[in-house]
Amino acid sequence: MNEIRTSTVETLLGMLSLKPMSGYELRGLISESIGNFWSESFGQIYPALKRMVAEGLVEVEDAPSGGRERKVYSLTAAGRQRLEEWLGMPARDQVARNELLLKLFFGSGMKPEQVRALLVRKREELDADLKRYETIERELPRQHAGNPGLKFWLMTVRYGLAEARALQAWCDESLKSMEEER
Amino acid sequence: MNEIRTSTVETLLGMLSLKPMSGYELRGLISESIGNFWSESFGQIYPALKRMVAEGLVEVEDAPSGGRERKVYSLTAAGRQRLEEWLGMPARDQVARNELLLKLFFGSGMKPEQVRALLVRKREELDADLKRYETIERELPRQHAGNPGLKFWLMTVRYGLAEARALQAWCDESLKSMEEER
């Protein structure tokens, strides 16, 4: 079976559909915009861009900023087509690896205070996530008023909000079940 | 920096704390019990067990079943200690890679019907998850009455339930926002 699973190329195509960019800019924009649910490192980006040029999915242009080397990539028709094809295919879901649940599964081997510590920590992390997402939800419409992407960007933020709120409730419920035992 | 990130070893230690098992049994039990949030393949398990024996974390015993080769692994004191240390450390959360959100982020480049298809599909997957989790939640207490692990196993199931329900609501809300545009 020859299942191709790299969505690095498609991620870069998607980002370049927003605007032409350098590898460095791509990295920055990726972590700013989709960093909550996706990531790409330089070690992936630069080799991928090279391959994409070879395959005719993108074009490079030398655009030094001052004396600084800089290569700006933009989509070709083939790249745009490839992106559209990929968008039309169903999303694969990855094997979720959840270390918190893994540890909790072995909870009977832990001291109750350790279990509580895991849950409290998770609650706190979710709280931080929630605050971050709420800020984004509030500010995005101002920053991108009229942008056809706004609606979809908000969709992704609300996914995070829905998830974080539900998991907070789960944390509280689980902590309560730990209290009952004391 | 020398951050060790393999929790395969710890997963196997945890499973072996439930009962001594062969590599083959470990694989089976892992996918049955924690398969919804964790996975280990043979390609990981067998080499890991070898290393664990070398490090003195587990002991092997030849226990052929009939004429069939079979090696049963059990925890040593060192293995038990290592497991406890790991359980006491905070859970690291992984870089979530969510391809659905990645595609939705580029939603303005898709036909609305394609976006809807993604959401509908996700809704259906969540529905299947939900049914699976509900069955587990119902049957686990019967199958493992009195087991000190039960409480924690239910905790992990309820995590899945909470998440799936929240994401279903998010799907509905998102689909509604797509309708408004028609």
Next chain:
DNA sequence: TAGCACATGTAATAAGTTACATGATTTT
């Protein structure tokens, strides 16, 4: 002038899946 942001790239390492290779026993 030191430090940070900009900028590109490779090498080493880690982590994991899938396919291959082999063989016995049990079930249909």
Next chain:
DNA sequence: AAAATCATGTAACTTATTACATGTGCTA
């Protein structure tokens, strides 16, 4: 007799992060 399950293991490949290597320009 064939197919499924039990059983162990290795090899090839894929994916991804981190560290290294190098250099420019701007700002405090």
